[in-house]
Amino acid sequence: QAKVAGKNCYRFYSRAMDLAVERRVNLEHELRGAWDRGELSLVYQPVYRLADRTMVGAEALLRWNHPRHGQVAPSVFIDVAEQSGLIETLGPQVLRAACSEAVRWQQLRPSAEPLSVAVNVSSRQLRSGGELVQVVADCLRDTGLEPERLHLELTETAVIGDEVHASEMLAQLRETGIKVLLDDFGTGFSGLSHLRRVPVDGVKIDRSFIADILRDPDDLALTSAIIAMAHSLGITVIAEGVEKAGQYALLRERGCDQAQGYWLGQPVPANEFLALLG
Numbered sequence: 001q002a003k004v005a006g007k008n009c010y011r012f013y014s015r016a017m018d019l020a021v022e023r024r025v026n027l028e029h030e031l032r033g034a035w036d037r038g039e040l041s042l043v044y045q046p047v048y049r050l051a052d053r054t055m056v057g058a059e060a061l062l063r064w065n066h067p068r069h070g071q072v073a074p075s076v077f078i079d080v081a082e083q084s085g086l087i088e089t090l091g092p093q094v095l096r097a098a099c100s101e102a103v104r105w106q107q108l109r110p111s112a113e114p115l116s117v118a119v120n121v122s123s124r125q126l127r128s129g130g131e132l133v134q135v136v137a138d139c140l141r142d143t144g145l146e147p148e149r150l151h152l153e154l155t156e157t158a159v160i161g162d163e164v165h166a167s168e169m170l171a172q173l174r175e176t177g178i179k180v181l182l183d184d185f186g187t188g189f190s191g192l193s194h195l196r197r198v199p200v201d202g203v204k205i206d207r208s209f210i211a212d213i214l215r216d217p218d219d220l221a222l223t224s225a226i227i228a229m230a231h232s233l234g235i236t237v238i239a240e241g242v243e244k245a246g247q248y249a250l251l252r253e254r255g256c257d258q259a260q261g262y263w264l265g266q267p268v269p270a271n272e273f274l275a276l277l278g
């Protein structure tokens with residue numbers, strides 16, 4: 001009896017796995033032409049300076065409006081894009097669109113302090129190395145965006161493991177004049193000591209730490225330590241996932257430089273973001 005149940009069980013999981021694989025293969029296939037069909041778009045989430053709550057820029061986040069499934073989670077399709085290599089064509093398209101948009105913001109308010117645009121870059125793009133540096137240089141030249149207004153976000157995990165190559169790449173990227181930020185900082189267990197060896201301009205504290213700073217003294221201590229350590233190295237600190245006024249106030253008190261999160265502003269389509277500025 002147990003054996004039969006076990007067998008059924010096995011069949012069940014196997015069937016579920018087949019479906020997962022099938023769905024993934026379909027997604028990959030469908031993602032291939034999605035940009036050209038206009039199913040992919042960028043939303044922009046404002047980033048604020050904590051000291052005076054001035055907007056200083058926005059992070060570009062990719063969205064996929066699938067004709068049948070609706071919105072597909074970025075955690076799903078970005079992973080598909082990375083595994084399949086599609087990110088190598090998608091990444092530059094995203095970069096170009098985000099840079100053009102940032103130029104538009106500047107044209108809309110020429111006398112205001114220019115806003116920066118942050119673009120996420122996957123580990124695979126970083127590994128392709130020189131190509132990324134070239135893509136960035138071309139993009140800056142073609143769009144006319146001031147280099148210091150472009151911020152590239154790399155996850156901590158993309159950088160650790162291959163530190164020598166990554167450091168070399170980051171150095172080359174920074175030579176173009178852009179800024180490099182370490183995203184999801186604190187989740188990669190790389191420790192604060194890595195900040196000394198990897199040349200970055202800023203760190204974005206992962207929202208899993210920010211979520212509990214009002215209740216959990218350990219998370220607050222860690223956040224404060226990241227801020228102090230980063231500042232001693234001349235690195236900017238950005239908090240992600242600020243959802244409450246209390247978190248904002250506490251981060252400001254602790255000397256954190258910038259923040260983004262639902263309490264400050266949701267990610268919105270380009271036209272809505274423009275309206276926000278105008």
Ligand code: C2E
Binds near residue numbers: 094
């Ligand atoms: P990320 O770069 O860490 O982006 C921040 C994520 O947190 C975004 O999720 C954003 O919508 C979400 N978020 C912002 N504020 C809050 C908040 O207050 N509370 C909560 N709970 N969440 C908040 P999203 O858009 O789903 O993107 C997920 C991840 O997908 C990103 O994490 C990034 O790693 C990746 N991603 C998105 N767009 C791109 C892209 O164009 N290229 C690459 N390579 N990766 C991308």
Ligand code: MG
Binds near residue numbers: 059120153183
């Ligand atoms: Mg990011």
Ligand code: MG
Binds near residue numbers: 183184185204206240
């Ligand atoms: Mg992040």
Ligand code: MG
Binds near residue numbers: 184
């Ligand atoms: Mg993330």
